[in-house]
Amino acid sequence: MSQRITLLGATGSIGLQTLDVIALHPERYQVFALAAFTRWQALAELCLRHRPRYAVLRDPQAAAALRNHLAAIGSDTEVLEGERALEEVSESPETDVVVAGIVGAAGVRPTLAAVRAGKRVLLANKEALVVTGALFMQAVNDHGAELIPLDSEHNAIFQCLPQEGRSRQGVRRLLLTASGGPFRGYSAEALARVTVEQALKHPNWDMGPKISVDSATLMNKGLELIEASWLFSMDESQIDIVVHPQSVVHSMVEYEDGSVLAQMGTPDMRTPIACGLSWPQRIASGATSLDFLTLSALQFEAANLSLFPCLRLAREALRAGGSAGAVLNAANEIAVQAFLDGQLAFNGIPSCVEATLTHLPATGFTSLDEIMSVDEEARAYARQQVTSRGAQY
Ligand SMILES: NC(=O)c1ccc[n+]([C@@H]2O[C@H](COP(=O)([O-])OP(=O)(O)OC[C@H]3O[C@@H](n4cnc5c(N)ncnc54)[C@H](OP(=O)(O)O)[C@@H]3O)[C@@H](O)[C@H]2O)c1
Numbered sequence: 001m002s003q004r005i006t007l008l009g010a011t012g013s014i015g016l017q018t019l020d021v022i023a024l025h026p027e028r029y030q031v032f033a034l035a036a037f038t039r040w041q042a043l044a045e046l047c048l049r050h051r052p053r054y055a056v057l058r059d060p061q062a063a064a065a066l067r068n069h070l071a072a073i074g075s076d077t078e079v080l081e082g083e084r085a086l087e088e089v090s091e092s093p094e095t096d097v098v099v100a101g102i103v104g105a106a107g108v109r110p111t112l113a114a115v116r117a118g119k120r121v122l123l124a125n126k127e128a129l130v131v132t133g134a135l136f137m138q139a140v141n142d143h144g145a146e147l148i149p150l151d152s153e154h155n156a157i158f159q160c161l162p163q164e165g166r167s168r169q170g171v172r173r174l175l176l177t178a179s180g181g182p183f184r185g186y187s188a189e190a191l192a193r194v195t196v197e198q199a200l201k202h203p204n205w206d207m208g209p210k211i212s213v214d215s216a217t218l219m220n221k222g223l224e225l226i227e228a229s230w231l232f233s234m235d236e237s238q239i240d241i242v243v244h245p246q247s248v249v250h251s252m253v254e255y256e257d258g259s260v261l262a263q264m265g266t267p268d269m270r271t272p273i274a275c276g277l278s279w280p281q282r283i284a285s286g287a288t289s290l291d292f293l294t295l296s297a298l299q300f301e302a303a304n305l306s307l308f309p310c311l312r313l314a315r316e317a318l319r320a321g322g323s324a325g326a327v328l329n330a331a332n333e334i335a336v337q338a339f340l341d342g343q344l345a346f347n348g349i350p351s352c353v354e355a356t357l358t359h360l361p362a363t364g365f366t367s368l369d370e371i372m373s374v375d376e377e378a379r380a381y382a383r384q385q386v387t388s389r390g391a392q393y
Contacts, residue, residue, distance in 0.1 A: 002030045003277070006089045008110050009101030010034035011042040013208045014124040014150065014269065018099050019050060021274045021285050029277065033089035035102075035110075040066035047077045054089050056080045058106075086110035091117035097277065099150075100125040103210050104333050105326075105375055108132060112368065115145040122276040124150040126227040127333075131326040132371060137230055148276040149231055153177060153224055155272035156250035156263035157232060174234055175252040175260075177244040178221040178303060179204050184245060191307060194346045196339065204247040204267045213336045217349050218303060222314020223332075226325050229318055236318045241311065243301045248290065266290050309350040313357060323374045324362035330378035331356035331385075338386040348386075348393030355389075356382045 005022065009015045015036075022029045035056035036043045044066055047055050055070070055077050057063040063081030070077055080089070090098045090113040098114035099122045100107055107125035112132065114121045116139055123129065129136050140147050149155050153176050161167065182201055183191055199216040200209055207215070214220035221241055228239050242252075247267040254260045265271050266288055274285030305312045310332070317324035335352040338344035344352065359381050365371045 002028055003096045004030050004032040004094060005277075006033040006035070006092070006095040006098045006114070007031065007101065008035045008086060008090065008099060008107060009103065009125070010046055011036040011039045012101055012103065013206065013211075014099070014101035014273070017269050018101065018122075018273050018277075019046065021270050021277060021283075022050070024284055024286060028283070032092070032095045035086050035089060037102075037106075038062045040069070044069050047075055048073075051075075052077055053094070054078050054080055056085045056089055058083055058086060083109060087113035090114040090119070093117075096120060097122065099273075099276075100128060101150075103127070103208055105131050105329060105372075108368070108372070112136065112139060115139045115147070116143050118143045118145050120146040120148065122148050122150050122273070123154075126151055126223050127329050129230050130223050130226045130329045131375060132368065133226075133230055133321075133325055135365070135368060135371065147231070148279055149227070150269070150272050150276050151224060151227065152247075152267070152269065152272050153251040154228055154231055155275055157228065157253055159263045159275065160251070160253040160261040161232065168233060170256045171234075171238075172254045172256050173238045173240055174228055174232065175240050175242050175254060176221065176224055176228060177242050177247070177249050177251050178218065179215065179247045180243040180245050180301075180303070181215040181218060181220075183216055184243065186307070188307060192345065192347055196342070199339070199346065203245070205269070209340060210333070210336055213339060213349075214332070217310045217336075217346070218308035219310035219314065219332050219336075219349070219353075221303070222311045222317075223329065225311075225314055226318045226328075236315060241303050243303050244299065246296065246298055248295065248298060264290060310353065313350060313353055317357065317362075320362040322362040322364045323360070323371060324357065326371050326375050327357055327360045327362075327378040328353060330375045331382040334379050334382035334386065338390065344386055344390045345393055348390060351389075351393045352382055352385045355385050 031050040033054040040062040067079040100111040111128040252262040268287035270285040317328040331353040335349040
């Protein structure tokens with residue numbers, strides 16, 4: 001029987017690559033719902049090609065435009081709108097798999113709705129897990145959801161761990177690889193002058209703007225460190241970061257006996273996406289084979305924490321626990337957007353995040369509403385930092 005897929009963030013980089021993989025296997029997968037934020041024309045094209053039962057836009061005006069357009073061309077896709085509709089298609093009994101490909105904390109509620117409905121959840125939206133942490137993992141356990149990470153690093157670790165990624169028996173440490181981003185090897189002076197255009201040009205991956213900037217500051221690796229700790233129940237001290245510029249070794253697991261298992265492949269997100277869709281089976285993803293005979297030497301080096309303080313801030317937030325992940329993430333989302341909008345220099349991103357973490361020390365939380373109100377508070381403070389001190393950073 002074919003699997004029915006809800007795709008959150010359908011118009012984004014993860015969304016489009018998921019649809020590429022799905023299109024290779026029409027007998028296995030059927031698109032149930034496609035969801036996005038405002039870009040209704042892009043979603044309209046996807047609706048024509050993949051004929052979902054529902055198209056969801058969070059923005060009501062964009063949804064109205066899509067509804068009119070699809071009605072005019074006789075499409076039978078029904079258009080829904082608003083945040084609650086994102087949750088409804090994620091928890092619907094008519095869907096089997098939810099791909100969480102929304103960027104940022106905006107993905108928290110629909111991703112949790114899928115988890116609470118016990119779906120197979122393919123998690124690209126690392127921010128959802130960083131913000132909600134223990135609450136998210138508790139919901140996975142309570143509702144029997146099947147959580148498979150799509151981040152190439154976490155998907156690699158998932159594949160290298162025994163028993164479908166669940167057992168920690170004999171595991172000594174996890175090694176998360178990092179490309180180092182576009183500014184690896186830059187001096188402090190050069191880093192102070194980098195432009196948005198340079199930050200968006202990742203050497204190995206073609207991704208959305210927010211994660212591209214996160215890769216440039218190394219905050220992406222920091223978020224991944226927190227994500228890995230929650231996903232695999234590993235203490236922060238058991239997760240090391242290794243810069244590996246070729247992005248061929250996607251991550252590694254070291255065992256007590258000294259064995260190191262690595263997952264390798266060309267840098268192509270369709271590989272972890274296909275793995276998540278078909279696990280424990282394997283299907284074609286469209287990715288090309290890794291050609292070992294033409295590979296250049298593989299390099300591994302330490303990350304420079306003084307030039308890229310976001311990684312240190314994330315490690316500290318993970319150690320602090322509680323609300324610190326949400327504060328880190330919220331401040332980072334605001335700072336990255338301010339950088340993209342030309343209101344903050346590149347080095348202002350870690351400064352803004354650090355100031356917000358200092359202002360809002362970690363507290364415990366027991367509900368989603370509680371942590372989302374911390375998220376709001378952190379955003380407000382980070383915005384204030386950008387306005388009042390943005391020019392000094
Ligand atoms: N791209 C990668 O290779 C990659 C790799 C690993 C992990 N990830 C993670 O995957 C997630 C998505 O990344 P991406 O690169 O695919 O981002 P992206 O290209 O910017 O796409 C973001 C998607 O989310 C939708 N969206 C944004 N804000 C929303 C909101 N408030 N409500 C509903 N939908 C919203 C966008 O819709 P509109 O188009 O309408 O704005 C778009 O479909 C991120 O968490 C990222 O860290 C990405």
